[in-house]
Amino acid sequence: MSPIETGTNQQIQVKDPGDVYPVCPHCQTEVREVFQRRIQTLLGKAYIYYCAQCRKVLGVTHRKGFWMG
Numbered sequence: 083m084s085p086i087e088t089g090t091n092q093q094i095q096v097k098d099p100g101d102v103y104p105v106c107p108h109c110q111t112e113v114r115e116v117f118q119r120r121i122q123t124l125l126g127k128a129y130i131y132y133c134a135q136c137r138k139v140l141g142v143t144h145r146k147g148f149w150m151g
Contacts, residue, residue: 109136116140 103112115134127145
């Protein structure tokens, strides 16, 4: 567990739940596998993460090019 400081001097505990899997917000199945697709953008690389069951997007990350810091 690692505490995360908040602005009000309270701590939020971060825990590893063990064998509990997150649930896809689209198809409501346990997410045991996530697919990713790399795409090239004008500002660098981006990755799309999607559910292996229903193939709906769960999130997108953006990686800046080396010249953007």
